[in-house]
Amino acid sequence: MSDITSAPPQVIQPPAPPKAGWTKARIAGHALMGLWIVAGVALVLFLITSYDAEFYDRYTPKFINGFIVTLQIVSLSLIIGAAFSLPLALGRMSRNPLAAVPSYAFVYFFRGTPLIAQTFLIYYGAGSFRDALDSIGLWWFFRDAFNCVVFTFALNTAAYQAEILRGAIQNVAKGQSEAGESLGLSRFLIFRKIVLPQALIVALRPYGNEIVLMIKGSAIASIVTVFDLMGETRRAFSRSFDFQTYIWAAIIYLVMVEVLRRVWDKLEARLTRHLEPDTSAR
Amino acid sequence: MSRMKWMAAAVTALALTVGAAQAQEMRKIKIGTEGAYPPFNNLEADGSLVGFDVDIAKALCAEMKADCEFVTQDWDGIIPALLAGKFDAIIASMSITDERKKVIDFTNKYYNTPPAIAVPNDSKLGGVMASDLSDIRLGAQSSTTHSNYAEEKFPDADLTLYPTPDEYKMDLANGRIDAAIDDVVVLSEWLDTDDGACCRILGTLTPDMKINGEGAGIGIRQGEDELKAMFNKAIDAIRANGTYDEINKKYFAFDVFGS
Amino acid sequence: MDQVWTLVSFGDEGWGDEIARGTLLTVALALSTLPFGLLLGFFVALAKDSNEPSLKRAAEIFTTIFRGLPELLTLFIVFFGVQILLRQFAELFVENPTIEINSFFAGMVALGLVFSAYASEAFLSAFKGIPSGQYEGGFAVGLTRFQTMRLIILPQLIRLALPALSNLWLILLKDTALVSVIGLADILRQSGIAARVTKEAFLFFGIACLIYLVLAILSSIVLGGIERWAKRGEAAR
Numbered sequence: 001m002s003d004i005t006s007a008p009p010q011v012i013q014p015p016a017p018p019k020a021g022w023t024k025a026r027i028a029g030h031a032l033m034g035l036w037i038v039a040g041v042a043l044v045l046f047l048i049t050s051y052d053a054e055f056y057d058r059y060t061p062k063f064i065n066g067f068i069v070t071l072q073i074v075s076l077s078l079i080i081g082a083a084f085s086l087p088l089a090l091g092r093m094s095r096n097p098l099a100a101v102p103s104y105a106f107v108y109f110f111r112g113t114p115l116i117a118q119t120f121l122i123y124y125g126a127g128s129f130r131d132a133l134d135s136i137g138l139w140w141f142f143r144d145a146f147n148c149v150v151f152t153f154a155l156n157t158a159a160y161q162a163e164i165l166r167g168a169i170q171n172v173a174k175g176q177s178e179a180g181e182s183l184g185l186s187r188f189l190i191f192r193k194i195v196l197p198q199a200l201i202v203a204l205r206p207y208g209n210e211i212v213l214m215i216k217g218s219a220i221a222s223i224v225t226v227f228d229l230m231g232e233t234r235r236a237f238s239r240s241f242d243f244q245t246y247i248w249a250a251i252i253y254l255v256m257v258e259v260l261r262r263v264w265d266k267l268e269a270r271l272t273r274h275l276e277p278d279t280s281a282r
Numbered sequence: 283m284s285r286m287k288w289m290a291a292a293v294t295a296l297a298l299t300v301g302a303a304q305a306q307e308m309r310k311i312k313i314g315t316e317g318a319y320p321p322f323n324n325l326e327a328d329g330s331l332v333g334f335d336v337d338i339a340k341a342l343c344a345e346m347k348a349d350c351e352f353v354t355q356d357w358d359g360i361i362p363a364l365l366a367g368k369f370d371a372i373i374a375s376m377s378i379t380d381e382r383k384k385v386i387d388f389t390n391k392y393y394n395t396p397p398a399i400a401v402p403n404d405s406k407l408g409g410v411m412a413s414d415l416s417d418i419r420l421g422a423q424s425s426t427t428h429s430n431y432a433e434e435k436f437p438d439a440d441l442t443l444y445p446t447p448d449e450y451k452m453d454l455a456n457g458r459i460d461a462a463i464d465d466v467v468v469l470s471e472w473l474d475t476d477d478g479a480c481c482r483i484l485g486t487l488t489p490d491m492k493i494n495g496e497g498a499g500i501g502i503r504q505g506e507d508e509l510k511a512m513f514n515k516a517i518d519a520i521r522a523n524g525t526y527d528e529i530n531k532k533y534f535a536f537d538v539f540g541s
Numbered sequence: 542m543d544q545v546w547t548l549v550s551f552g553d554e555g556w557g558d559e560i561a562r563g564t565l566l567t568v569a570l571a572l573s574t575l576p577f578g579l580l581l582g583f584f585v586a587l588a589k590d591s592n593e594p595s596l597k598r599a600a601e602i603f604t605t606i607f608r609g610l611p612e613l614l615t616l617f618i619v620f621f622g623v624q625i626l627l628r629q630f631a632e633l634f635v636e637n638p639t640i641e642i643n644s645f646f647a648g649m650v651a652l653g654l655v656f657s658a659y660a661s662e663a664f665l666s667a668f669k670g671i672p673s674g675q676y677e678g679g680f681a682v683g684l685t686r687f688q689t690m691r692l693i694i695l696p697q698l699i700r701l702a703l704p705a706l707s708n709l710w711l712i713l714l715k716d717t718a719l720v721s722v723i724g725l726a727d728i729l730r731q732s733g734i735a736a737r738v739t740k741e742a743f744l745f746f747g748i749a750c751l752i753y754l755v756l757a758i759l760s761s762i763v764l765g766g767i768e769r770w771a772k773r774g775e776a777a778r
Contacts, residue, residue: 017592029588029596036602112711112757113750114718117729121750124733124742130456143458145442212609219611223722225442230613235443238358238425241365241385243625246618250610257609327738356724359621366624366642448737477740 043247050244059236059245066232067252069146073218073228076150078211081157088162089169103162110159116220118156123148123224149221153214160210168203169195201271208264212257219253229253308349311509313339314369317354318446321471321533322375325354334538337529338392338520339373345516345525358425358445361386364501370509372501375465377427379495387504389513392526394497394540397428398466398486400454400473407461410485415439421450421459427494428463434493447472455480463487467534497540548739549748556735556745563731564752570648570717570727575710577653582660589661590668600661607658612651612716619651620644620723648720656713663705670701700771707764714756728752 091103110118126133126142133139141147172195180190222231233249236242315335317325323333331352343350353369364372364386378388399410408414416438422429424443432441442459444450451472454462462469466486472478500513520526521539530538551557588600607615624642671694679689721730732749736742 023593025591025593025596029591029593029599032588032599033595036599109750109754112715113753114715114729116718116721117746117750117753120729120733120736121743121746124452124736125746127452127456127458128736128740128742139457145458216609216611219613220719222613223445225444230611233614234358234617235424237621239381239430241361243622246614246622250614250618253611253614254606254609258605359723362621362625366621366628368624446737452737452740 047244047247050242052242055240055242055244059232059240062227062232062236063229063248063252066227066229069226070215070218070221070228070230073146073150073153073221073226074211074214077153077157077218078214080150080154081161084154084158085161085165088158089165092162092166093169107159107162110156111163115153115156115217116223119149119152119220119224122152145221145225149224149226153217153221156217157210157214160213161207164203164206164210165199167206168199171202172198201275204264204268204271208261208268211260211264215253215256215260308347310351311343311346311348311371312351312353312369313343314353314355314360314363314372315339315374316357316360318357318448319375319468321467323373334393334529334533335373335375337532338526341520341525341529342373342513342516345519346512348512356445357423361501364503370502370506371513375498376501377495378497378499379427380492381430382495382501385504386501387506387510388499388501389510390517391497391499391540392517393538395465395467395538396486396489397431397463397494398469399461399463399484400469400481401461401484402454402457402481405460405482405484407484410487412436412438415461418460419458421453421462422464423447423450426464428465431487431490431493432463435487435490451477467538545741545744548735548741548744556731556739559726559731559735560728560745560748560752563726563728564756566645566725567714567717567727568756570645570652570720570725571710571714573645574649574652574656574713574717577649578656578660578713579706581653581657583664585657585661586664586668589665604658604661607654612655613719613722615655616648616651616719616723619654620647623647623650644720644723644725647723648717648725652713652716652720655716656709659709659712660702660706663702663709664698666705667698667701671697696771703764703768703771707760707768710764711757711760714760715753718753 088103088106091099092107094100094103122142123145126139126148130139133142142151176194176198177190180194185193218228219230221228222234225231227235229249229252233245236245315323315331317323317331319333319335321333323331323335326332331354336352339350339352355363355368357374360372360374360376361382363369372386375393376382376388378391382388399415401407407418412435415436418439419442420432420436420439421442421444422432424445429441429443432439439461442450442453444453447464447468450459450462450464453459455477461484466483469483473481473483502509502513526539547555549555549557549560551561585600585603588596589604591597610618620642627642675693675697676689679693684692717727718729721727721733724730728749732745736745739745
């Protein structure tokens with residue numbers, strides 16, 4: 001049965017051909033591209049002229065270490081956050097105030113305050129509560145800056161992921177769960193087999209964005225003494241005063257984000273290949 | 283006198299006054315300091331800068347007849363800020379090291395004190411040898427000779443770097459780190475306060491010339507030989523005329539100039 | 542509890558006035574960055590929407606860079622890098638130049654660049670949401686390109702882009718907390734100093750978080766009002 005509530009397929013117009021000759025736009029475009037090329041060449045020249053074998057020998061292993069620490073922080077936070085986001089999303093959608101109110105408060109707090117403030121709150125706060133934490137035997141965990149950072153980031157991403165999940169679940173057409181009910185499936189089974197898979201497809205793009213945001217946010221760990229990529233960069237700069245440390249850090253972060261974006265786009269294309277082509281504006 | 287002679291006298295007098303006025307025009311020097319390193323430089327609650335470094339700077343400026351203005355800057359960015367022209371000299375207990383000499387220039391030293399290690403009162407650590415300090419958490423301020431010392435001499439320790447001394451002191455007090463390394467004077471001064479009652483000095487370390495340098499000097503941009511000469515002359519002057527000793531006595535019971 | 546009230550009070554004893562000043566600085570920073578970010582984002586969106594491939598490519602490189610770099614790194618690069626660059630440039634002309642990039646300006650530029658990269662995406666989808674008939678109608682009535690843009694397109698653009706831009710404003714408010722790292726006396730830095738001196742870290746950072754929440758709530762109220770104003774021409778659904 002065709003779904004008659006969907007709009008008739010849109011006619012996709014071919015894009016207008018670019019105007020011939022040197023329009024203002026063309027001049028501006030070439031000028032700006034020229035600027036980018038000059039900047040890129042200047043950057044490469046800068047890196048070549050500041051080539052210092054000693055610098056590379058000394059700092060490459062440290063940068064690699066920092067990169068690995070960043071990957072650890074990002075993956076641990078995302079996975080733990082994802083696990084926590086499911087009950088949180090359910091709590092947000094629940095009609096029971098005992099579940100709904102704390103979930104709302106949690107999500108509001110962690111999405112409404114800056115990640116760096118949350119990190120300071122937990123890292124320095126744990127330090128000032130040392131005795132209390134000792135007495136309940138948790139000090140060993142919060143003693144380590146890495147743990148504090150992963151803890152904070154996990155809670156933060158759980159809040160964002162809960163909202164993504166909630167939006168996606170609520171976006172799945174009601175007809176889907178009604179069909180499941182008419183087939184006699186339990187609520188749990190409907191959720192697991194019908195609603196959740198479709199929700200996850202809708203949630204793919206925002207999830208990808210969240211991973212990118214977590215990679216970028218992980219740089220904050222360097223402020224509380226963690227030697228992630230940003231931390232090693234700052235340490236290298238403070239000893240060598242060589243600006244290329246920041247350039248290399250920028251390149252590595254950009255590559256990380258771009259690789260992730262492309263992989264994610266391919267993943268999304270593959271997982272949605274059974275759906276109609278998306279003709280909406282991007 | 284004839285007209286001509288009057289004119290000549292008037293012109294000479296004018297030239298002399300103008301010359302005198304020029305000589306009185308004071309050189310403006312902006313001095314950068316951290317403001318978080320008591321007792322050498324510290325920002326009071328009301329925003330004023332106090333400390334040994336600050337008093338020495340003021341004395342030098344008086345000696346050089348210069349108009350000095352102080353600018354506070356976070357330690358990590360203090361050398362880039364000097365290079366960018368935010369100020370003209372760094373008087374913030376910055377040690378003269380070869381590594382730093384690659385980017386900036388220094389005057390002669392104005393004091394020299396060794397590093398030391400502080401631990402909590404109940405610490406079980408035996409001494410300050412590398413073997414005693416392996417496998418412990420050691421804290422230091424980043425971008426300092428002390429953090430470099432820790433990296434070189436205590437490679438088996440787990441080193442944590444902090445942006446300001448206040449933060450490693452906090453973490454030493456609450457147990458996040460087992461020991462902290464910094465200048466012996468800075469640590470002693472802290473231990474005398476209420477916050478430092480938790481801890482004690484484990485021992486003083488023998489400075490390594492390559493790491494700790496010749497002592498604390500005034501950092502200036504490379505190529506500013508005139509400024510360097512002015513400062514050096516002023517340092518010698520206040521050493522000779524007793525101003526240095528006066529300031530020294532105000533803060534310390536011993537001579538910080540060192541050898 | 543008494544002690545807590547003294548710590549937070551205004552005046553010599555308490556840190557209330559320092560934190561209030563920090564709040565003013567945070568709001569000032571966000572408000573100064575906004576016009577810069579919006580304007581730049583608008584022009585980048587125009588470039589991306591154009592038919593000219595080189596212009597599109599140049600704009601895309603811009604957004605890729607500034608959406609891909611961590612904001613903290615952008616801040617450091619602008620703060621340290623631009624100072625060094627300007628000084629080296631000025632050294633070609635003047636001896637010993639004093640170029641001072643004020644931390645506030647560095648923060649504004651860095652946050653503005655990041656904001657504009659994201660805002661350009663919001664404007665772009667808004668552009669795509671305006672039917673071409675609107676442009677054609679403008680030309681048919683005899684308006685110049687600039688007049689069409691100003692009188693017909695822009696109001697619709699604002700209405701379409703508003704939800705995304707409101708979200709970006711809230712993110713900007715939170716990102717201002719990063720400038721505490723380059724020494725600006727914003728909410729986070731002032732609370733940090735208070736926390737360090739009084740050893741009451743949880744209290745002061747908790748207050749900082751609460752202030753950010755209050756600012757977010759106030760912003761939502763104002764933005765809701767703006768949204769209602771922007772939608773005033775629409776028929777009730």
